[in-house]
Amino acid sequence: MSRRRNNLIGRELDVIEKTVKQRPMTFDDALGLFIKDAERKALREFTIIYYRRECNDFRRYLLREDKLNNIDQVVRDDIDTYIDDMKGNRKLKDGTINTKLRAIRTLFNFLYNGKYIANNPMERYPLLRERKGNVETFSMKQLRQLLNAPDRRTFIGQRDLTYMLLCVETGIRLNEAAGLLVEDVKLAEGSIFIRQTKNHFHRYVPIQSKMKEQLRRYLTLRGTCETDQLFITLDETALKRAAMQKIVAHYGKKAGIKGVRCSPHTLRHTFAKLSVMNGAGIFELQKILGHSSMEMVRVYVNLFSNEVSEKHKSFSPLKNLDI
Structure with a gap:
């Protein structure tokens, strides 16, 4: 049986300070923590730009749904609706949608593993099945x-x-x-x-x-x-x-x-x-x-x-x- 970690992190520290119910974490705060962590890990500049760009695309959806002010309100149904919007209204290709889902998944995995959120809406969320196209090359x-x-x-x-x-x-x-x-x-x-x-x-x-x-x-x-x-x-x-x-x-x-x-x-x-x-x-x-x-x-x-x-x-x- 594995031992639990002794050092408290993320929302565990909030429990001590009794701030969880006083001020819910906003999406912008969560994204800021995520980007800072990416920079601390010395991820490539292009990777960080990718995370910021795709997460901000999801932010625009949350703004329409009035869920920017509390990251804990984001549930699995929101991901489903977000995908429906990208496929139906925006006519995005499955590969493009998967690119966005990968970024969002990394964001929520970071938040969940860091105890910033209680539930992870992207846990085991499947990517769309893509039809493999031909590999383009020059003659x-x-x-x-x-x-x-x-x-x-x-x-x-x-x-x-x-x-x-x-x-x-x-x-x-x-x-x-x-x-x-x-x-x-x-x-x-x-x-x-x-x-x-x-x-x-x-x-x-x-x-x-x-x-x-x-x-x-x-x-x-x-x-x-x-x-x-x-x-x-x-x-x-x-x-x-x-x-x-x-x-x-x-x-x-x-x-x-x-x-x-x-x-x-x-x-x-x-x-x-x-x-x-x-x-x-x-x-x-x-x-x-x-x-x-x-x-x-x-x-x-x-x-x-x-x-x-x-x-x-x-x-x-x-x-x-x-x-």
């Missing part, structure tokens, strides 16, 4: 068009080309690329150190001769400046994530690419596709991509592996059928 023709779009006679063109090539070579995420420092480029070892990861596990990703040559060229052009960030602006300040988000779309439009979303994540999917088609195994792919589980890696392998197609040539039921 080889589109990829060549995209990479030929930057003006290589300009610093910005060389910088953006380097960034896009790095995405294709390593499959790194947008946030990971935005967090790269000059010292993370290990040309002698043929690798890039990824420090700003999704799961907080640092990793090295390999790079080959073409990528090393482009990085060496870019680093020479970049020179030294006050910021340590790898990718910089003409003012020699760090290139922000929001600006990097627009790079692929900008060159996709310039190259006239149609029928596929031009984004950093499409480059990541393209890396996975080309790697699988070139014989990469699931374990190598998982390590390079930084996935904590095999789920997404198996999706890539199932979609893009040539192995089944090649073996089917030998056992096709129609192979020896004369008709």
Whole structure:
């Protein structure tokens, strides 16, 4: 039998001070505590922005329901109605709704575990079942068009080309690329150190001769400046994530690419596709991509592996059928 914790926390302390009934906790107070805790845990800035944005979306719903002034009044039915509103009135996709539910679930789990609320309306609340769509990737023709779009006679063109090539070579995420420092480029070892990861596990990703040559060229052009960030602006300040988000779309439009979303994540999917088609195994792919589980890696392998197609040539039921 486990022992109970000796130190009192959250609402347990309120019991001593007899303040529970005097002043109920408002949603804004609860969100403030949650964000402070996220900052104390040194979560990524992008993650904190995500929590704040999605929780404030739920706040707008609570404002309409007149439940902002007492977080304890939020019950499971409110979550149901919130989802109905998002699906029916706002016409949001299931994936978008799940993104919001994950943030709200994290908020209420924090409040419940910290004894700030007596009941957790998100406890074991299921996410919506999403239909898995096709994984969008660039064709080889589109990829060549995209990479030929930057003006290589300009610093910005060389910088953006380097960034896009790095995405294709390593499959790194947008946030990971935005967090790269000059010292993370290990040309002698043929690798890039990824420090700003999704799961907080640092990793090295390999790079080959073409990528090393482009990085060496870019680093020479970049020179030294006050910021340590790898990718910089003409003012020699760090290139922000929001600006990097627009790079692929900008060159996709310039190259006239149609029928596929031009984004950093499409480059990541393209890396996975080309790697699988070139014989990469699931374990190598998982390590390079930084996935904590095999789920997404198996999706890539199932979609893009040539192995089944090649073996089917030998056992096709129609192979020896004369008709």
